[in-house]
Amino acid sequence: xxxNKTDTILSIRGLNVSFATHDGEVxxxxxxxxxxxxxxxxxIVGESxxxxxxxxxxxxxxxxxxxRATGSARxxxxxxxxxxxxxxxxxxxxxxxxxxQEPMTSLDxxxxxxxxxxxxxxxxxxxxxxxxxxPRVLELLRLVGIPDPERRIDxxxxxxxxxxxxxxxxxxxxxxxxxxxxxxxxxxALDVTVQAQILALLAELQSRLGMAIxxxxxxxxxxxxxxxxxxxxxxxxxxxxxxTEALFSTPKHAYTKMLLEAEPTGRKAPxxxxxxxxxxxxxxxxxxxxxxxxxxxxxxxLRAVNRISIxxxxxxxxxIVGESxxxxxTLGRALLRLLPSDGAIRFGGRDISxxxxxxxxxLRREMQLVFQDPFGSLSPRMTIGQVITEGLLVHEPxxxxxxxxxxxIEALREVGLDPAMRNRYAxxxxxxxxxxxxxxxxxILKPKVVVLDEPTSALDRSVQKQIVDLLRDLQQAxxxxxxxxxxxxxxxxxxxxxxxxMKQGQIxxxxxxxxxxxxxxxxxxxxxxAAAIDVTKFRAxxxx
Amino acid sequence: xxxxxxxxxxxxxPTLFIIVTIAFFMIRLAPGGPFDLERPLDPLIMENLNxxxxxxxxxxxxxxxxxxxxxxxxxxxxxxxRDFSVVDLFRTGLPxxxxxxxxxxxxxxxxxxxxxxxxxxxxxxxxxxAVVGTATxxxxxxxxxxxxILSLLFGVWLGWLPAGGxxxxxxxxxxxxxxxxxxxxxAIVARLTRGATIExxxxxxxxxxxxxxxxxxxxxxxHALRAAILPVVSYLGxxxxxxxxxxxxxxxxxGIPGIGRYFVQGALGRDxxxxxxxxxxxAVFVVVFNLIVDILYALLDPRVRYD
Numbered sequence: 035x036x037x038n039k040t041d042t043i044l045s046i047r048g049l050n051v052s053f054a055t056h057d058g059e060v061x062x063x064x065x066x067x068x069x070x071x072x073x074x075x076x077x078i079v080g081e082s083x084x085x086x087x088x089x090x091x092x093x094x095x096x097x098x099x100x101x102r103a104t105g106s107a108r109x110x111x112x113x114x115x116x117x118x119x120x121x122x123x124x125x126x127x128x129x130x131x132x133x134x135q136e137p138m139t140s141l142d143x144x145x146x147x148x149x150x151x152x153x154x155x156x157x158x159x160x161x162x163x164x165x166x167x168x169p170r171v172l173e174l175l176r177l178v179g180i181p182d183p184e185r186r187i188d189x190x191x192x193x194x195x196x197x198x199x200x201x202x203x204x205x206x207x208x209x210x211x212x213x214x215x216x217x218x219x220x221x222x223a224l225d226v227t228v229q230a231q232i233l234a235l236l237a238e239l240q241s242r243l244g245m246a247i248x249x250x251x252x253x254x255x256x257x258x259x260x261x262x263x264x265x266x267x268x269x270x271x272x273x274x275x276x277x278t279e280a281l282f283s284t285p286k287h288a289y290t291k292m293l294l295e296a297e298p299t300g301r302k303a304p305x306x307x308x309x310x311x312x313x314x315x316x317x318x319x320x321x322x323x324x325x326x327x328x329x330x331x332x333x334x335x336l337r338a339v340n341r342i343s344i345x346x347x348x349x350x351x352x353x354i355v356g357e358s359x360x361x362x363x364t365l366g367r368a369l370l371r372l373l374p375s376d377g378a379i380r381f382g383g384r385d386i387s388x389x390x391x392x393x394x395x396x397l398r399r400e401m402q403l404v405f406q407d408p409f410g411s412l413s414p415r416m417t418i419g420q421v422i423t424e425g426l427l428v429h430e431p432x433x434x435x436x437x438x439x440x441x442x443i444e445a446l447r448e449v450g451l452d453p454a455m456r457n458r459y460a461x462x463x464x465x466x467x468x469x470x471x472x473x474x475x476x477x478i479l480k481p482k483v484v485v486l487d488e489p490t491s492a493l494d495r496s497v498q499k500q501i502v503d504l505l506r507d508l509q510q511a512x513x514x515x516x517x518x519x520x521x522x523x524x525x526x527x528x529x530x531x532x533x534x535x536m537k538q539g540q541i542x543x544x545x546x547x548x549x550x551x552x553x554x555x556x557x558x559x560x561x562x563x564a565a566a567i568d569v570t571k572f573r574a575x576x577x578x
Numbered sequence: 579x580x581x582x583x584x585x586x587x588x589x590x591x592p593t594l595f596i597i598v599t600i601a602f603f604m605i606r607l608a609p610g611g612p613f614d615l616e617r618p619l620d621p622l623i624m625e626n627l628n629x630x631x632x633x634x635x636x637x638x639x640x641x642x643x644x645x646x647x648x649x650x651x652x653x654x655x656x657x658x659x660r661d662f663s664v665v666d667l668f669r670t671g672l673p674x675x676x677x678x679x680x681x682x683x684x685x686x687x688x689x690x691x692x693x694x695x696x697x698x699x700x701x702x703x704x705x706x707x708a709v710v711g712t713a714t715x716x717x718x719x720x721x722x723x724x725x726x727i728l729s730l731l732f733g734v735w736l737g738w739l740p741a742g743g744x745x746x747x748x749x750x751x752x753x754x755x756x757x758x759x760x761x762x763x764x765a766i767v768a769r770l771t772r773g774a775t776i777e778x779x780x781x782x783x784x785x786x787x788x789x790x791x792x793x794x795x796x797x798x799x800x801h802a803l804r805a806a807i808l809p810v811v812s813y814l815g816x817x818x819x820x821x822x823x824x825x826x827x828x829x830x831x832x833g834i835p836g837i838g839r840y841f842v843q844g845a846l847g848r849d850x851x852x853x854x855x856x857x858x859x860x861a862v863f864v865v866v867f868n869l870i871v872d873i874l875y876a877l878l879d880p881r882v883r884y885d
Contacts (some may be wrong), residue, residue: 094789098780099701119794127791134789139782142801143881154790190880206790 041245043213044070044093044130049105049115051085051092051270060255062088064270065105069246070214075240075247077261077278079254079293081494082465086250090216095122109214110409128158132206135219137199141191142482147202148187151175154209174205179235201235208239215240216248221256225357225521230565233260252494254293258282266290279307296495298502298528302509304546305349305531310383313346313369313401313483313513314519320361320368339375340539346483351509351516352529353547355523355562361518361539366485369517370401373499383480399429402476406488408468410461419456422446422475429479445478446471449504459570466497470504477508485517490525502528527551534560579876583869590865594858598648602641603858605850607725612848631657644854654851655860658844660808664855675824675836677747681756683818686763691810693764694771695803701776707770715733717764725758725831742833755832759825763817774806781805808878815871818862819863823856 035386051063063085070076080086083481092103093114108123117125126132132156134140141150151174152167159167168187175183178468191199200220206214217236217442233256240247249261256513257264257278264281266274266289273288285291298558322337338361346352354362368375371394379387381397389397405411412421422445423438433441443453449470460468469489476484486505490498502525509516526533527547535558543556554560613619613627624707632643647654653664673803697709713880732754733741745751778784787797824838837856844852 096785096789123793125791126789132789134782134786136782140786141785142787142805144804144879145800153787153792153796157790157792157796192881203786206786490815 041071043072043110044068044232044248045088045106045108046093046211047106047108049089049092049103049107051088051097051101053098054102062270063102063103064233066267066270066272067445068265068272070248071156072213072245073240073244073246073259074262075249075256077249077251077264077355078256078267078482079251079264080267081252081293083269084267085268087218089267090132090218090248090250094126094130094216095119096132101448124158127154128210129212129491130216131210131212132216132218133200133203133207133220133406135173135222137196137203137220137223140203141199143191146188146190147194150506151202151206151209154206155206158210161319170209172204174209175202177206177208178202178240180205180233182357196224197232200224200232204235204239205403206247208243212245214246214248215455216250218250219252220249220265222251226358226523227561228566229421234522236260253531254296254297254495256530258285266293284556292496296499298499298525300352300503300506300528301547302506302529302531305347309347310507311380312348312382313344313517315342315365315369315377316379317343318365318368318379319376320373321366321376339368342536342539343375344534344543346515348482348515349509349513350532351518351530353526353533354519354536355521356536357431357521357536357562359537362536363487365536366403366487366517367518370403370485372403394429395428399425399479400482402484403486404469404472404486404489406491408465408472408492411472412468416470417457417459418446418463421460422456422471422478425475425479429483441478442474444511445474448477448508449474450500464497465493466500469493469497473501473504473508477514479511480512480513483517485519488517488521489518491520498522498525505529523551535562579873583873586869586872588622588684590869591863594833594861598645598854598858598862599641601854602644605848605853606637608845609847612628612849612850614848619816622672625857631655644851646857653855656849656852658847658849658852664851667852668855668859671835671837671840674747674834675829678752678755678759678824678828678834678836679818679821679824681752682759683814683821684759685756686767687810689760689815690764690767690879691804691807694768694773695775695798697768697772698775698806699798701723706757706772709772713765713768716761717769719757719762721762721825722827722831724761724830728754728758729831742831743865744832744834749876755828758828759821760834764819766813767810770808770810774809777804778802780807782872806828808875810872811878815844815867816864819860819867823863 040364046066046068049063049066050061052063057445066085068078068089078086078089088097091097092101093107093109095114095117097103103115105115109130112125114122114125141147148168148171149164151171152162152164155167155170156162156164165459171187172183175186180198180201181188186194188513191202194202203220220236221232224232236247249257251257255454261278264276264278265272266281268289273283274285274290281290282294285294318339319337319341322336322338324334324336341363342365344365354365356362364373369379369404370446371379371389377387378385381401381509384396386397416424418441421444423442426433428437442456446453446456451470451474455463462473463471473489473541475515489505490501493501505516506529508514516529518526520526530547532545533547533550535542535550536555537558542561543550543554550559551563554563593879602881612631619627625634630751642836644654650795651665653668656662656664657666693709693713695854697706700706700841729741732739739753740751743751779798784797784801787801824836826838828834831835839857840852841856844848844856
């Protein structure tokens, strides 16, 4: 036995993954090498489409049916690439396990979680029946910190929160004491505070159980706090690898440097003290009614926004921060009068709380909205030129087709896109470009207030930074006021001069950006900050 | 769940009331009446007949009278089949239609889901193409073409099976009509199952099951097919209601004494009570089967709860 055998438990050499598509073969992973040693944490970092997930899917035999893997992936003495399904089933779920990005859909919605955790126990752990597996399942649920496991074991996935579902997935992954746990963006879909809990859990379990973790992520913050070694991937290739500390302090490859610098930087200065208040809400309340009706009993009243007062000055950016379900998006929509609400809303000194559709229409052009999803919010059947000039048809009907075209060219130039592309369709653009198009659609109307609802959340970090820069430039050029809704604190910090922290429909804390970030008073804000920007490591000691 | 079922039944009463009301007045809008024959009857006889069947009374009185009887389970006398009440006709005809339809729907469910799942598992292979091709064929050929062909082929030329007739429901007489009813349904169920299975096989939780090394029979049988059956269940609800209440085409071509014929015969003969009776029976079946589907759904999918 050579030294290599004892040193690495997973050794990947010259791995290629390609997909047969209508446009020919797409090479997703190109000739990559990875090594994983027992008990260590290896991070594979890259932006979307870098091949980081597919390289692991390949060795797990989970590629889509049009995918093909070549090369070598040795787990101890076994070659996984090209292994028969039957033999592979002895490795995956027992020696190598995997948790996924989508905690909401990765569990089967039709079966109780206890049964799902017991399946790998039954199929790998010998002759266990579901009843025999039950004590071990309870033990696993306790291990991953599910409260009240005796009751929760009979829950269905939809009865658990996202964080709890990810804990259940982790319990499943640990069921047979694996050598390697592959975690594919396991916290990306979770709120920051939950994210921190899951990462802490993984680190703790690793130090107790000693498995190696392969951590696939786009988030360098997580890598820094979590990994021993890092592989940086780009367009299917590993561009740099090394120990975490070394890589972060002295990155060698230009792409790694770019990723490290992709954190949005800069701060926004507050508007002058005498800037007029543009949009103001007093005691705004939004209530949703769920259920009820004929023979169905009393409806459930849900107060999504609970008596919130807010005043947005000309040239100001208010960041609204909160986790999912905190009511931040609802507040943004209510202030634009896109949702019925109680309380007073004033725009430019005028009370619009009771304005009807007709009254609101001329004001709409001054109050624009940009959405999170750059894929769903642009019509696939219109050219980009048509998409961005559609609002002009309503608000400036006297414009000629030529004038509209001129305005479209101006707007596209302003958001940094080539105006020649205005005859193309949305699907031809990348996520970042689409978000630029959505911004162009808003600013072409020369608005005064723009509500930005998580405009950067669906984008890669490096693209996020560009969009943040663009939004700040546009604000300066047109004296815009922004309501910036986000759960991403780094982006909010770079964008806003004032911050409102929301939780369960209420304001927890508010104040100038620097104050909130440097000296948060409320416990909830402190937790939020710690989860997002604390640079201390999750693990107590790195294995030698 | 029990409260939910009760609530649904309570909710069905107004639905049925509206259906009965619309149907009652619509059939009366049609010109002519039950006793208008090719050679007009003697006016005196006509008058007597009208009086006997309350047709001389104001329409609203007749409507109220019908509702009152209906509430007591009396669908009234048939206008064109003397000496038979509508309930009598259904008592003999409905079991035949339900038996025929029930067998057809069971066959469609078993064969259709099997073929659909098979095609999905063998996606883009010859098996898949064969199933999809046959299914498309099955959907496009209407029963009034299938029925005579089957009858001709197996009944007349080959002589294996009776070409028609019922013979008090002997199995040999049932094969061809059941096949005719089931074929298009098999095709539709197969296509639905195939699509749903392919989607389920691509879902994240099936990927999880595979990532955990579960054997294929568990991955497919436990995790993919249960999800795939859901759209089939929602399709089968209204379809079952339609099949169990009889098919005009099949009953006419094979000469089967079901109730499918009554709707057309009643409408053509202005047999007001017979048409109304058929409407009521079909409406009740639709309501009941929609409820069954909703309950099945809740049993199959824990996310659906009605309490």
